[in-house]
Amino acid sequence: LEAVRAVEPRIADAIAQELHDQRESLKLIASENYASPAVLLAMGNWLSDKYAEGTIGRRFYAGCQNIDTVESVAVEHAKALFGAPYAYVQPHSGIDANLVAYWAVLADRIEAPALAKVGKRNVNDMTDAEWAELRAAFGNQRMLGMSLDAGGHLTHGFRPNISGKMFDQRSYGVDPATGQIDYAALRETAREFKPLIIVGGYSAYPRKVNFRIMREIADEVGATFMVDMAHFAGLVAGKVFTGDFDPVPHAHIVTTTTHKSLRGPRGGAVLCQPELADQVDRGCPMVLGGPLGHVMAAKALAFAEARQPEFADYAQRIVDNSQALAEGLVKRGATVVSGGTDNHLVLIDVDKYGLTGRQAEQALLDSGIVTNRNAIPQDPNGAWYTSGIRVGTPALTTRGLGTAEMDQIAELMHTVLSQTKAGASKAKFDLDPALADRISKQATELLSAFPL
Numbered sequence: 001l002e003a004v005r006a007v008e009p010r011i012a013d014a015i016a017q018e019l020h021d022q023r024e025s026l027k028l029i030a031s032e033n034y035a036s037p038a039v040l041l042a043m044g045n046w047l048s049d050k051y052a053e054g055t056i057g058r059r060f061y062a063g064c065q066n067i068d069t070v071e072s073v074a075v076e077h078a079k080a081l082f083g084a085p086y087a088y089v090q091p092h093s094g095i096d097a098n099l100v101a102y103w104a105v106l107a108d109r110i111e112a113p114a115l116a117k118v119g120k121r122n123v124n125d126m127t128d129a130e131w132a133e134l135r136a137a138f139g140n141q142r143m144l145g146m147s148l149d150a151g152g153h154l155t156h157g158f159r160p161n162i163s164g165k166m167f168d169q170r171s172y173g174v175d176p177a178t179g180q181i182d183y184a185a186l187r188e189t190a191r192e193f194k195p196l197i198i199v200g201g202y203s204a205y206p207r208k209v210n211f212r213i214m215r216e217i218a219d220e221v222g223a224t225f226m227v228d229m230a231h232f233a234g235l236v237a238g239k240v241f242t243g244d245f246d247p248v249p250h251a252h253i254v255t256t257t258t259h260k261s262l263r264g265p266r267g268g269a270v271l272c273q274p275e276l277a278d279q280v281d282r283g284c285p286m287v288l289g290g291p292l293g294h295v296m297a298a299k300a301l302a303f304a305e306a307r308q309p310e311f312a313d314y315a316q317r318i319v320d321n322s323q324a325l326a327e328g329l330v331k332r333g334a335t336v337v338s339g340g341t342d343n344h345l346v347l348i349d350v351d352k353y354g355l356t357g358r359q360a361e362q363a364l365l366d367s368g369i370v371t372n373r374n375a376i377p378q379d380p381n382g383a384w385y386t387s388g389i390r391v392g393t394p395a396l397t398t399r400g401l402g403t404a405e406m407d408q409i410a411e412l413m414h415t416v417l418s419q420t421k422a423g424a425s426k427a428k429f430d431l432d433p434a435l436a437d438r439i440s441k442q443a444t445e446l447l448s449a450f451p452l
């Protein structure tokens with residue numbers, strides 16, 4: 001840190017403060033974790049300085065032999081970890097992984113037939129008229145993804161994201177009575193809408209998803225089935241989600257982040273069936289710049305770590321903890337979406353405490369509990385204020401907390417939420433600062449037995 005401090009002390013201070021904050025507060029953000037020292041260290045070195053556009057053994061720059069090694073090892077571990085026929089580890093983030101996947105599908109389903117129709121191998125050989133027709137066809141495709149309030153992600157075809165500008169999107173949601181995916185309704189929508197792509201996966205859905213049924217629906221309507229397992233990749237890697245609930249054998253293409261439940265560096269990856277491999281390989285330079293060699297090195301380590309037997313135990317403990325947290329909240333009077341959880345996250349309906357998600361998020365933060373507000377199904381407060389709080393257990397499980405501690409955390413959260421009073425606006429609230437301070441100290445005390 002001294003080398004950093006010598007250049008800009010404010011950056012050194014921010015790094016040190018971040019470590020302090022992550023040590024002292026209850027990190028319950030469902031998409032966060034604590035990467036291992038090996039993973040963190042693999043990102044701070046000279047691999048970062050190397051340009052290596054292209055793919056393994058086929059680069060647009062000279063001298064890429066070490067990046068070739070790093071990328072090959074990462075691919076080998078990713079394939080073995082997930083039992084996938086093909087892996088691409090260059091995406092810099094989850095959004096990038098999804099962009100690679102969407103363009104791979106468009107290249108496979110729209111571009112390749114258009115090239116065949118005009119008898120050409122490469123888009124550069126097309127006439128201007130042929131190219132204009134193809135470009136129009138790209139912008140005229142349909143996607144079916146999970147609605148945002150049911151837990152879908154912006155990259156699944158929503159207007160603020162490029163995916164919503166690329167695709168004509170329609171959503172599937174959850175059954176209001178159960179809070180769980182209504183597969184019959186999904187099938188009906190797919191039959192009527194006839195999407196090119198059906199997207200499975202979520203950011204804020206607390207249940208298992210039956211990917212076998214979703215693939216069946218995709219096959220019935222001729223759609224390519226993609227799953228974005230960014231949130232639950234650690235549960236797939238740790239074999240908590242198997243059979244119908246493991247997306248890899250069912251989907252044509254799977255995307256993930258590497259930094260959430262999977263506990264690696266910030267980044268993304270794509271797994272696919274062999275027929276899509278060539279198109280996925282064109283991710284760089286189609287939508288990605290030069291790959292980040294240092295991050296691919298860290299991904300290789302994270303995949304290797306996840307192949308160890310301890311990781312399966314970790315993945316099971318994530319789910320045990322999230323179920324204990326949900327039970328602890330419910331028995332104290334909280335309402336959680338769908339009544340419980342099968343995965344790493346719990347969605348609390350804070351409307352039942354008379355609060356918006358925004359008020360609850362800040363009241364919890366003032367009390368040393370870091371969460372994020374999140375829309376719930378049919379949310380009356382919209383996507384900004386929301387009526388939900390999303391909590392997840394991957395990070396605290398890494399620190400070693402177990403089900404007994406989750407019950408204590410449920411008590412702390414319920415105390416804060418039930419003592420917070422809504423204020424004059426959807427962002428304002430009243431919470432006794434002495435209570436917030438007391439809860440914050442209890443949170444730090446609880447964590448002191450689980451050092452980072």
Ligand code: PLP
Binds near residue numbers: 094095228
């Ligand atoms: N996909 C899903 C399901 C996510 O939840 C997220 C992030 O939260 C992403 C993609 C985007 O990941 P990133 O922030 O790495 O771009």
